Amino acid sequence: MAADHARRTRSTSPRPSDIKTPERCPHCNSTRLVKKGTRTKKLETVAMMKCKACGRTFTPGPRALRNKTYPLTEILEAITTYNRGHSLAETSALLSSRYGHTVSGPTISRWVNQHLALTTYSRLRSAGKRLYSPRRLIRTSKLYHRQVYEFAYHRAKLDLLRKGMLDPFIQSRASQPFQRLANFIESIPTACPHALFTREDAVRGSQLGAAFIDTGSLQVIERQNAATDTAALIIPGVGSNHQRHALLQRFMLVNDAATIAVEVPIWLDEAGIASLEAEHGIELVPKQVSPDGGHAPRQVTGHIDFLQVRNGCLHILDYKPDARTNQPFAQLTIYALALTRLVPGLRLFNIKCAWFNETAYNEFYPRKLVL
Known part of the structure; x- marks a missing residue:
């Protein structure tokens, strides 16, 4: 009673x-x-x-x-x-x-x-149901990296990506890097060097300077799309600053057809940084020269807000409340460069980057900044 x-x-x-x-x-x-x-x-x-x-x-x-x-x-x-x-x-x-x-x-x-325009996973829902139960559809792992990040990926979308059923624009001859991307995402809970993310000498991707990029010939495409429309639906309706970001990530991961993972960790060690610097003729992280003429090993870490696959490309998205004034070119470019090291066969040519909020979606090609 x-x-x-x-x-x-x-x-x-x-x-x-x-x-x-x-x-x-x-x-x-x-x-x-x-x-x-x-x-x-x-x-x-x-x-x-x-x-x-x-x-x-x-x-x-x-x-x-x-x-x-x-x-x-x-x-x-x-x-x-x-x-x-x-x-x-x-x-x-x-x-x-x-x-x-x-x-x-x-x-x-x-x-x-x-809300069909924001829930495009509906066209894949039947296929997803055949692959996973509702309880097993999303895999979530807490990553204790200085602060707690809730890394999550959509298991059915990764399976469909491997089968060439997620994005009709990915041709069979170009699908191998995306299959390896799915493998990389699934390996993160065990393969990620979690201790690296807690080290004080590891540089955060969001804190890197922009000296290694050239924005002179960069073209930023501003538009409104499903990401801005979803943010406009969710962000104004959540009073807690802490909950807004997480709720937006969870909604897009489950409901749109493109978002395959959120809070994806990326990392580069000294060998990875040196290889990228030699390939592109840039200096990603300044060297701290020691008295003997050498330098301390460099590391870069970061977390990608959203990873999407659509229109034949991998899209790296970052939600920025101040998207009109904040221009994270260096941050997103280092994320793209790191993924080309972490996912065999993935090239900058396959990647687009964007930052967005409720009113603006700003997209650019990272290959234009370092080539």
């Missing part, structure tokens, strides 16, 4: 929304915002905001979900649970049990169909 009462209390008492407080007015882009009371919905209480510039009152959160009965977190979880391979009935039962109120199968089906 007590448990029944707790479930009824959970389902009838709207909880505070965890939607991120907006920084700008969605109507006039002003930052002059003040809180203007709350709006109580069936399942959550949402803060109202007023813009002092244009005078309009609005509810925070992604525009597409602003008038939904269910909280954003439940909608995203329902879509993700379904695309992991659960049936609509199973997804309904799992969500209803977790949140204490009914989430019907037809409602979940409607959510899935409303």
Whole structure:
């Protein structure tokens, strides 16, 4: 009886929304915002905001979900649970049990169909179900590298990549490097030199200077695509800075057809650095010369936010909240160079790099910077 009462209390008492407080007015882009009371919905209480510039009152959160009965977190979880391979009935039962109120199968089906552009894995879902159960579809490993990283990869997508079924633009004669990429990703939990990532003398890829690259002839292509649209759906709806990034990664890994892994570690030792420097005629990491004329061994480490395979290329993506002003050319280029060492046969020609947020996706070819 007590448990029944707790479930009824959970389902009838709207909880505070965890939607991120907006920084700008969605109507006039002003930052002059003040809180203007709350709006109580069936399942959550949402803060109202007023813009002092244009005078309009609005509810925070992604525009597409602003008038939904269910909280954003439940909608995203329902879509993700379904695309992991659960049936609509199973997804309904799992969500209803977790949140204490009914989430019907037809409602979940409607959510899935409303976001088909962001959930392109739907075309591969049947094939994925034949390969792995929902529980085994995603493999996750915690990497204790100075801080904790949640490395994860999509097992069905890697299998389909090996079979030439993930990306129709990868021809059979060019598929071998991508097959080796799948092997590399699966080997990371055991093959990664984890101790290297905790050393104080290892240089982080995000901290490298840009002296080794030449941006003079670089062309950056700015666009909006599924990555920006997914970020625009998820980021404004999550109040915790820590959770936003992880939720975006988990959603894209399960739901789009391109993302094969997240938080992928990369590393280079002295031999790898020297080989790349000789191949491209650059100096990646300055040498610390010792009194005897030698130098200390150099190491570079880093973690790739998203790895995608689409349109015949490997895409290295980095989420940057300040994507308009932050230009991580050196960081992303070192990630690309490291992968050409870690994955036999993979070339810079096969790789594109990009950084993005909710409004901007900036893409470039790393081979243009070092060749």
